[in-house]
Amino acid sequence: MHTVMTSRTHSDGRITLAHGGGGELMGHLIQEHILSALGNPALDVLTDGAVLRSGTSRIVLTTDSFVVQPLEFPGGDIGRLAVCGTVNDLAVMGGRPLALSLGLIIEEGLEIDRLDRMLRSIAGAASEAGVAVVTGDTKVIERSTGGGLMLNTAGVAALDDGVHLGFDRVRAGDVVLINGPIGDHGMAVMSVRHGLEFETEIVSDAAPLNGLIQSVLLAGIDVHFMRDATRGGLAGVLADVSERTGMSMEVHESRIPFRRATRAAAEMLGFDLLSVANEGKVVLVVGADDAGRCLSVLRQHALGRQAAAIGTLAAGTVPMVELVTTTGGRRVVQRPYGEELPRIC
Amino acid sequence: MHTVMTSRTHSDGRITLAHGGGGELMGHLIQEHILSALGNPALDVLTDGAVLRSGTSRIVLTTDSFVVQPLEFPGGDIGRLAVCGTVNDLAVMGGRPLALSLGLIIEEGLEIDRLDRMLRSIAGAASEAGVAVVTGDTKVIERSTGGGLMLNTAGVAALDDGVHLGFDRVRAGDVVLINGPIGDHGMAVMSVRHGLEFETEIVSDAAPLNGLIQSVLLAGIDVHFMRDATRGGLAGVLADVSERTGMSMEVHESRIPFRRATRAAAEMLGFDLLSVANEGKVVLVVGADDAGRCLSVLRQHALGRQAAAIGTLAAGTVPMVELVTTTGGRRVVQRPYGEELPRIC
Numbered sequence A, B: 001m002h003t004v005m006t007s008r009t010h011s012d013g014r015i016t017l018a019h020g021g022g023g024e025l026m027g028h029l030i031q032e033h034i035l036s037a038l039g040n041p042a043l044d045v046l047t048d049g050a051v052l053r054s055g056t057s058r059i060v061l062t063t064d065s066f067v068v069q070p071l072e073f074p075g076g077d078i079g080r081l082a083v084c085g086t087v088n089d090l091a092v093m094g095g096r097p098l099a100l101s102l103g104l105i106i107e108e109g110l111e112i113d114r115l116d117r118m119l120r121s122i123a124g125a126a127s128e129a130g131v132a133v134v135t136g137d138t139k140v141i142e143r144s145t146g147g148g149l150m151l152n153t154a155g156v157a158a159l160d161d162g163v164h165l166g167f168d169r170v171r172a173g174d175v176v177l178i179n180g181p182i183g184d185h186g187m188a189v190m191s192v193r194h195g196l197e198f199e200t201e202i203v204s205d206a207a208p209l210n211g212l213i214q215s216v217l218l219a220g221i222d223v224h225f226m227r228d229a230t231r232g233g234l235a236g237v238l239a240d241v242s243e244r245t246g247m248s249m250e251v252h253e254s255r256i257p258f259r260r261a262t263r264a265a266a267e268m269l270g271f272d273l274l275s276v277a278n279e280g281k282v283v284l285v286v287g288a289d290d291a292g293r294c295l296s297v298l299r300q301h302a303l304g305r306q307a308a309a310i311g312t313l314a315a316g317t318v319p320m321v322e323l324v325t326t327t328g329g330r331r332v333v334q335r336p337y338g339e340e341l342p343r344i345c
Helices: A002-009 A024-038 A078-092 A112-129 A184-193 A210-218 A233-245 A260-269 A288-299 B002-009 B024-038 B078-092 B112-129 B184-193 B210-218 B233-245 B260-269 B288-299
Strands: A050-054 A057-066 A095-107 A133-141 A149-159 A175-178 A223-228 A248-252 A282-286 A308-314 A321-324 A330-333 B050-054 B057-066 B095-107 B133-141 B149-159 B175-178 B223-228 B248-252 B282-286 B308-314 B321-324 B330-333
Touching: A024 B112, A024 B133, A050 B095, A050 B133, A050 B149, A057 A078, A057 A095, A057 B095, A057 B133, A057 B149, A078 A095, A078 A112, A078 A149, A078 A210, A078 A223, A078 A282, A095 A112, A095 A210, A095 B050, A095 B057, A095 B149, A112 A133, A112 A149, A112 B024, A133 B024, A133 B050, A133 B057, A149 B050, A149 B057, A149 B095, A149 B149, A175 A233, A175 A288, A184 A260, A210 A223, A210 A282, A210 A288, A223 A233, A233 A248, A233 A282, A233 A308, A233 A321, A233 A330, A282 A288, A288 A308, B057 B078, B057 B095, B078 B095, B078 B112, B078 B149, B078 B210, B078 B223, B078 B282, B095 B112, B095 B210, B112 B133, B112 B149, B175 B233, B175 B288, B184 B260, B210 B223, B210 B282, B210 B288, B223 B233, B233 B248, B233 B282, B233 B308, B233 B321, B233 B330, B282 B288, B288 B308
Parallel strands: A095 A133, A248 A321, B095 B133, B248 B321
Antiparallel strands: A050 A057, A057 A149, A095 A149, A175 A282, A175 A308, A223 A282, A248 A308, A321 A330, B050 B057, B057 B149, B095 B149, B175 B282, B175 B308, B223 B282, B248 B308, B321 B330
């Protein structure tokens, strides 16, 4: 039994940082421990939120905790991240966010001025998203790591009647789109952590995507599936789509938008940009006949100016994601493993 | 300005543990910092949850974080606490819980067996309450205090058309009821923390109250206001009702149910039982004509066997809570101040 335990957990029966990295080890923790205890049809689908019925209407519920260090970074802070993360989880389910809850876990010793700054940032991001924080909870914990502040946001959204999204709606021939350059959030945080400075500052992309996504849905585009590419980056989402649909995917590296400074930082620190986190990027899967129009609707929005169609799905024998590189080579895109993923949210 | 800052924060501009104690200092933090940044009509009412409209139906959203030490104690653990706390916040708003979200913040080094135990406890409490965990999030943080596990639960509930609860519905002459003995949760946790053993073990009262509360509502009793007496204890809720309604309240000590062992522990450790936390106790305010029937409905439920009517409201000139002691004296019940309240959830 002991060897089985060890191979199952990679950690002699204890949680390691890699269990939270958003990679394979985390998938294992969720499947074998969390779902095996709490599993039910709503939770088992492991989408960004759960769809519930309340009377005649459908609502979406989602939650996220934020434990990022540093609390502030170029382009945002933990407060902006918390609001955007939860709004985006609701939005990619097709929901119109109705309200957020906010749980503050404050470490003893946090400067009240700093807390005020984070609270104003929360208010600002919520206002951008057009949603209010309607209920909350505050806890203060003993001084420990000096982290200072952890946040949890949960959100509810209304799901309109016409909206039906899911892995089961993805078809061979569908096109994969993304709304802009990848990796900015993760590299903004990592650059601060490593004390790096670049000529062009790398700025987190943290932004509420509900407006952008509603513009696509209101244009009548039949989106089959959406997910925001956060922990695990673009690679994580693409691997999920392929694995859960059983289809193969061909992605063209030359079509994936990125900023030069961000890629330089990733290369310097040894990260694959495909696996680096974003907080304002959504991957959309639409039918081939909708792809052109979807792209043009995305590009009309401030958060979609550099949107691109980056790949297509095919009914392959093996569900895998193949990247056609800029040099014409091919490589398989793997789901990132937890240990290579720094915690950036 | 410096002296003003100091008197405002009691802490030279930094958060202290007392800011999280559920007492006056916490009230100040919430009013002057959180509400001043995030304030909106839903949040400003500071009830246990917020009421939202979704189409034609009303839903309630609430959230709570849990950072208790130790993780396990007689009668429960942090998992049971998280489910009961959120279910109870929904229930005292008059809601029928539809679903919960679960945010796990795990400290590196937590034994996976222990995590499994907590997850099973979450599943068990959710099943008692008849509600499922439908969505979640997992983060792993660096080893620090060795606390091991923090939880956040948010919940949504359906609010039926006939239900209208609020401070504004409380009238002079209304009767204040409670469903059973006070202080068991707080003293169970504190006894473990102080290494105390008593002849009769003190067991947390953590329990989901939605079944009990629905039995009252379904019996057609017009409840004016309800709140679960958690942090700040019974005293905190009574002080709130008096302050927010502008009415005075007379409470009879002899009618307040308690267990002998729990009171002994409170006396030994220097706590006022009125201020000690509960996790399965609800304070109900009903009209005088409904009080007798409400009491008998409560007593028919397993979680209300020792229910009691403990006081009445009057249109006083000064909003305050007066306790008529068992010796016939009178004393004013104060809202507990943060520093005297250990964190027990």
